[in-house]
Amino acid sequence: MTKIVLIILMIFIMYAIIPNFYSRNISKNVLRRFDNTNYLALTFDDGPDPKYTPELLDLLKKNEVKATFFLVADKAYKNKELVYRMIKEGHEVGLHSLKHKSAWLTTPLQTKYNFDRSIEIFKELGINIKLFRPPWGTFNLFTLYYATKYRLKTIFWTKEAKDWSRKTTVEQIKDRIINNINNGDIIVLHDSNGAEGAPKRTIEAVRDIIPKLKHDGYEFVTISQGMGGVEFEQDSQIYI
Known part of the structure; x- marks a missing residue:
């Protein structure tokens, strides 16, 4: 019994723990921050959400800030008008898996299917x-193998606020971002999922985070803008 447990543990370490550490901290195929710039990237995961995403988009539009949204493919298909609105208003969208399942709980065949089907969905959406x-x-x-196969740039982050937790308050979100910000940071927040009401608290925090960081001299950009240092053309995300 002990031998079986050890074998399972070794397989898990080789399949998940080591690749996870390497990808997060070492791999050159993963972007973690922008170098030598006052750029900041606001990124939002887990959407689109018909309840919270429209309010967030209204807030970003009011503040003339462009963000990057990492979308769950199934949700994107069910809320396509929100996705088209994001792109129309100059935001960038990326893939955040098919159904938001951890890679640690996904077999090799499931990993392949998640990428294949997700790409199909976004192609169907144009x-x-x-x-x-x-x-x-x-x-x-x-x-990373399948991300590279589909020519996707993998994006991590440098700042997060645990905004998905029921224990995290609006003030804590603001404090964790504003008081710890550095040039070139990629900030991860969430416009869907998490504890009940969590995205609403995120939106309220962003309402104060944006003007404060703008006042401090930071410039908000999409991921592609930050990587290339040029204006991102929203039409480049549309096939049709």
């Missing part, structure tokens, strides 16, 4: 996906 962020920021042995 959207050219160039970016990828794995759910929970977790990687398995095949995550």
Whole structure:
């Protein structure tokens, strides 16, 4: 029995723990921050959400800020008008898996299917996906392989606020971002999922985060803008 447990543990370490550490901290195929710039990227995971995403988009439009949304493919298909609105208003969209399942709990065949089907969905929507962020920021042995196969740039982050937790308040979200910000940071927040009402608290925090960081001299950009240093053309995400 002990031998079986050890074998399972070793397989898990090889399949999940080591690839996860390598991808998060070492791999050159993963973008973690922008270098030598006052750029900041606001990124939002887990949407689109018909309840919260419209309010967030209204707020971003009011503040003239462009963000990057990492979308769950199934949700994107069910809320396509929200996705088209994002792109029309100059935001960038990327892939955040098919159903938001951790790579640690996904077999090799499931990993392949998740990428294949997700890409199919975005093609059906007429959207050219160039970016990828794995759910929970977790990687398995095949995550980067399939991201690279589909020519997706994998994006991690440097700042997060645990805004998905029921224990996290609006003030804590603001404090964790504003008081710890650095040049080139990629900020991860959520416009869907998490504890009940969590996205609403995120939106209220962003309402104060944006003007404060703008006042401090930071410039908000999409991921592609930050990587290329040029204005992102929203039409480049549309096939049709």
